[in-house]
Amino acid sequence: MSLPHRLLAACAALAVLPGCVQDLALLHHWDDAPATPPTPPAVDPDTSDTAVPLATGTTEIAAGVWSTEVDATDAVAWVAVDLDGRGEQGPRDGSDWDVALRRYDVAVNGGASGDGGVEVLFVPDVSLTDLGTPPSSGFTTDAPDVPDDDDEEPEHAMADWYAYDSTSHVLTPHPGTWVIRSTRGRTWVLAFHSYYDDAGTSAVVTFHWTELTPRGTP
DSSP states (O other), rough: OOHHHHHHHHHHTTTTTTTHHHHHHHHHHHSSSSSOOOOOOOTTTTTTTGGGGOTTEEEEETTTTTEEEEOOOOSSOOOOEEEESSSEEEEEEEEOEEEEETTTTTEEEGGGGSSSSOOEEEEETOOOSSSSSSSSSSOBOOOOOOSSSSSOOOOOTTTTTTTETTTTTEEEEEEEEEEOOOTSOOOEEEEEEEEEOOOOOOOEEEEEEEEOOOTTTO
Protein backbone atom coordinates (compact mmCIF):
# COMPACT_ATOMS: atom_id res chain seq x y z
CA MET A 1 0.00 0.00 0.00
CA SER A 2 1.36 3.42 -0.93
CA LEU A 3 2.01 6.12 1.67
CA PRO A 4 -1.11 8.17 0.79
CA HIS A 5 -3.31 5.04 1.02
CA ARG A 6 -1.85 4.09 4.45
CA LEU A 7 -2.37 7.61 5.79
CA LEU A 8 -5.92 7.72 4.41
CA ALA A 9 -6.78 4.44 6.18
CA ALA A 10 -5.29 5.65 9.45
CA CYS A 11 -7.19 8.92 9.22
CA ALA A 12 -10.48 7.14 8.63
CA ALA A 13 -9.86 4.69 11.51
CA LEU A 14 -9.02 7.39 14.03
CA ALA A 15 -11.71 9.87 12.80
CA VAL A 16 -9.43 12.83 13.46
CA LEU A 17 -9.37 16.27 11.89
CA PRO A 18 -12.55 16.92 9.86
CA GLY A 19 -10.68 17.94 6.70
CA CYS A 20 -8.14 15.11 6.84
CA VAL A 21 -9.80 12.84 4.27
CA GLN A 22 -10.14 15.63 1.72
CA ASP A 23 -6.53 16.71 2.22
CA LEU A 24 -5.27 13.18 1.82
CA ALA A 25 -7.33 12.73 -1.31
CA LEU A 26 -5.43 15.64 -2.79
CA LEU A 27 -2.21 13.94 -1.72
CA HIS A 28 -3.37 10.77 -3.48
CA HIS A 29 -3.98 12.77 -6.66
CA TRP A 30 -0.46 14.20 -6.39
CA ASP A 31 0.96 10.69 -5.97
CA ASP A 32 -0.66 9.58 -9.27
CA ALA A 33 0.56 12.62 -11.23
CA PRO A 34 3.34 12.18 -13.82
CA ALA A 35 6.86 12.93 -12.66
CA THR A 36 7.36 15.65 -15.29
CA PRO A 37 4.80 17.67 -17.29
CA PRO A 38 4.45 16.69 -20.95
CA THR A 39 6.52 18.67 -23.44
CA PRO A 40 4.32 20.91 -25.62
CA PRO A 41 4.55 20.16 -29.34
CA ALA A 42 6.98 22.27 -31.33
CA VAL A 43 5.53 24.90 -33.64
CA ASP A 44 6.55 24.57 -37.28
CA PRO A 45 6.97 28.06 -38.78
CA ASP A 46 6.16 26.67 -42.21
CA THR A 47 2.68 25.57 -41.16
CA SER A 48 1.68 28.11 -38.51
CA ASP A 49 3.05 31.57 -39.19
CA THR A 50 0.64 33.27 -36.82
CA ALA A 51 1.95 31.20 -33.88
CA VAL A 52 5.60 32.11 -34.45
CA PRO A 53 6.87 35.51 -33.30
CA LEU A 54 8.65 37.76 -35.74
CA ALA A 55 12.42 37.51 -35.63
CA THR A 56 14.55 40.21 -34.03
CA GLY A 57 14.95 43.11 -36.43
CA THR A 58 11.56 42.55 -38.06
CA THR A 59 8.38 44.50 -37.33
CA GLU A 60 4.91 44.41 -38.85
CA ILE A 61 4.18 47.76 -40.53
CA ALA A 62 0.79 46.80 -41.99
CA ALA A 63 -1.40 43.72 -42.02
CA GLY A 64 0.82 40.98 -43.42
CA VAL A 65 3.59 43.41 -44.41
CA TRP A 66 6.89 43.39 -42.54
CA SER A 67 9.96 45.58 -42.33
CA THR A 68 13.34 43.98 -41.65
CA GLU A 69 16.55 45.78 -40.74
CA VAL A 70 19.81 43.92 -41.40
CA ASP A 71 23.17 45.01 -40.01
CA ALA A 72 25.33 44.18 -43.04
CA THR A 73 28.22 46.43 -42.05
CA ASP A 74 30.76 43.61 -41.84
CA ALA A 75 32.83 43.52 -45.03
CA VAL A 76 33.46 39.76 -44.75
CA ALA A 77 30.58 38.00 -42.98
CA TRP A 78 27.24 37.50 -44.69
CA VAL A 79 23.96 37.92 -42.79
CA ALA A 80 21.37 35.45 -44.05
CA VAL A 81 17.62 36.06 -43.78
CA ASP A 82 14.97 33.33 -43.79
CA LEU A 83 11.75 34.85 -45.10
CA ASP A 84 9.86 31.61 -44.48
CA GLY A 85 11.10 31.76 -40.89
CA ARG A 86 9.48 35.15 -40.23
CA GLY A 87 12.65 37.10 -40.96
CA GLU A 88 15.08 35.04 -38.89
CA GLN A 89 18.68 36.20 -39.33
CA GLY A 90 21.91 34.28 -38.93
CA PRO A 91 25.15 33.21 -40.60
CA ARG A 92 25.03 31.88 -44.14
CA ASP A 93 25.97 28.34 -43.14
CA GLY A 94 22.73 26.37 -43.44
CA SER A 95 20.00 25.67 -45.95
CA ASP A 96 17.06 27.58 -44.42
CA TRP A 97 17.79 31.05 -45.75
CA ASP A 98 16.52 32.92 -48.77
CA VAL A 99 18.61 36.08 -49.15
CA ALA A 100 21.92 37.12 -47.58
CA LEU A 101 23.49 40.56 -47.29
CA ARG A 102 27.07 41.79 -46.96
CA ARG A 103 27.49 45.55 -47.33
CA TYR A 104 25.73 46.30 -50.64
CA ASP A 105 25.99 42.71 -51.95
CA VAL A 106 22.87 40.55 -51.90
CA ALA A 107 23.03 36.80 -52.56
CA VAL A 108 20.16 34.36 -52.99
CA ASN A 109 20.13 30.73 -51.87
CA GLY A 110 20.31 29.24 -55.34
CA GLY A 111 22.62 28.57 -58.26
CA ALA A 112 26.22 29.49 -57.46
CA SER A 113 25.37 30.75 -53.96
CA GLY A 114 23.40 27.89 -52.44
CA ASP A 115 21.36 24.72 -52.84
CA GLY A 116 18.02 26.21 -51.82
CA GLY A 117 16.67 26.73 -55.33
CA VAL A 118 15.76 30.37 -54.68
CA GLU A 119 14.90 32.38 -57.79
CA VAL A 120 14.16 36.09 -58.14
CA LEU A 121 12.64 38.53 -60.59
CA PHE A 122 12.65 42.33 -60.49
CA VAL A 123 9.52 44.22 -61.47
CA PRO A 124 10.43 47.92 -61.90
CA ASP A 125 8.26 50.82 -60.77
CA VAL A 126 5.68 48.61 -59.06
CA SER A 127 5.05 48.96 -55.33
CA LEU A 128 5.12 46.08 -52.89
CA THR A 129 1.37 45.75 -52.50
CA ASP A 130 0.35 46.47 -56.10
CA LEU A 131 2.02 43.58 -57.91
CA GLY A 132 -1.02 41.31 -58.11
CA THR A 133 -0.63 37.98 -59.95
CA PRO A 134 2.79 36.34 -59.63
CA PRO A 135 4.83 36.45 -62.85
CA SER A 136 5.24 33.03 -64.47
CA SER A 137 8.57 33.55 -66.22
CA GLY A 138 11.75 35.62 -66.19
CA PHE A 139 13.11 34.31 -62.87
CA THR A 140 16.84 33.93 -62.36
CA THR A 141 19.31 32.99 -59.65
CA ASP A 142 22.97 33.55 -58.77
CA ALA A 143 25.35 32.48 -61.53
CA PRO A 144 29.03 31.45 -61.45
CA ASP A 145 31.64 34.18 -61.51
CA VAL A 146 32.54 35.64 -64.88
CA PRO A 147 36.31 35.14 -65.24
CA ASP A 148 37.09 38.55 -66.73
CA ASP A 149 35.34 40.72 -64.13
CA ASP A 150 37.11 42.43 -61.22
CA ASP A 151 36.24 39.92 -58.47
CA GLU A 152 35.81 36.24 -57.76
CA GLU A 153 32.24 36.50 -56.49
CA PRO A 154 29.24 34.83 -58.13
CA GLU A 155 27.16 36.99 -60.43
CA HIS A 156 24.39 37.89 -57.99
CA ALA A 157 20.89 37.97 -59.43
CA MET A 158 20.00 40.93 -57.17
CA ALA A 159 23.22 42.86 -57.85
CA ASP A 160 21.39 45.76 -59.49
CA TRP A 161 19.05 46.47 -56.60
CA TYR A 162 20.52 49.96 -56.12
CA ALA A 163 21.77 53.05 -57.95
CA TYR A 164 25.00 54.69 -56.86
CA ASP A 165 25.68 58.41 -57.17
CA SER A 166 29.42 58.84 -57.67
CA THR A 167 29.20 62.54 -56.78
CA SER A 168 27.36 62.29 -53.47
CA HIS A 169 28.47 58.67 -52.86
CA VAL A 170 24.90 57.85 -51.86
CA LEU A 171 23.34 54.48 -52.63
CA THR A 172 19.60 54.48 -53.38
CA PRO A 173 17.33 51.46 -54.02
CA HIS A 174 15.82 51.25 -57.50
CA PRO A 175 12.04 51.77 -57.38
CA GLY A 176 10.30 48.46 -57.85
CA THR A 177 9.71 45.08 -56.26
CA TRP A 178 11.63 41.82 -56.19
CA VAL A 179 9.61 38.62 -56.48
CA ILE A 180 11.34 35.80 -54.58
CA ARG A 181 10.59 32.08 -54.81
CA SER A 182 11.81 30.80 -51.45
CA THR A 183 13.50 27.59 -50.34
CA ARG A 184 10.09 26.25 -49.29
CA GLY A 185 8.37 27.10 -52.54
CA ARG A 186 6.56 30.19 -51.31
CA THR A 187 6.41 33.46 -53.23
CA TRP A 188 7.49 36.60 -51.42
CA VAL A 189 7.75 40.15 -52.68
CA LEU A 190 10.47 42.42 -51.32
CA ALA A 191 11.21 46.11 -51.80
CA PHE A 192 14.43 47.67 -50.55
CA HIS A 193 13.71 50.75 -48.48
CA SER A 194 17.08 52.14 -47.43
CA TYR A 195 20.80 51.41 -47.28
CA TYR A 196 21.26 53.66 -44.23
CA ASP A 197 19.89 53.71 -40.72
CA ASP A 198 18.44 56.81 -39.04
CA ALA A 199 21.93 57.90 -37.95
CA GLY A 200 23.23 57.68 -41.53
CA THR A 201 25.27 54.51 -41.01
CA SER A 202 25.75 52.72 -44.32
CA ALA A 203 25.07 49.01 -44.87
CA VAL A 204 22.28 48.91 -42.30
CA VAL A 205 19.80 47.76 -44.90
CA THR A 206 16.03 47.95 -44.50
CA PHE A 207 13.58 46.18 -46.77
CA HIS A 208 9.82 45.65 -46.69
CA TRP A 209 8.28 42.34 -47.66
CA THR A 210 5.09 40.31 -47.78
CA GLU A 211 3.79 37.08 -49.25
CA LEU A 212 2.44 37.46 -52.77
CA THR A 213 0.22 34.41 -52.64
CA PRO A 214 -0.54 33.52 -49.01
CA ARG A 215 -1.11 29.85 -48.28
CA GLY A 216 -4.75 28.89 -48.45
CA THR A 217 -5.47 31.37 -51.25
CA PRO A 218 -6.95 29.65 -54.34
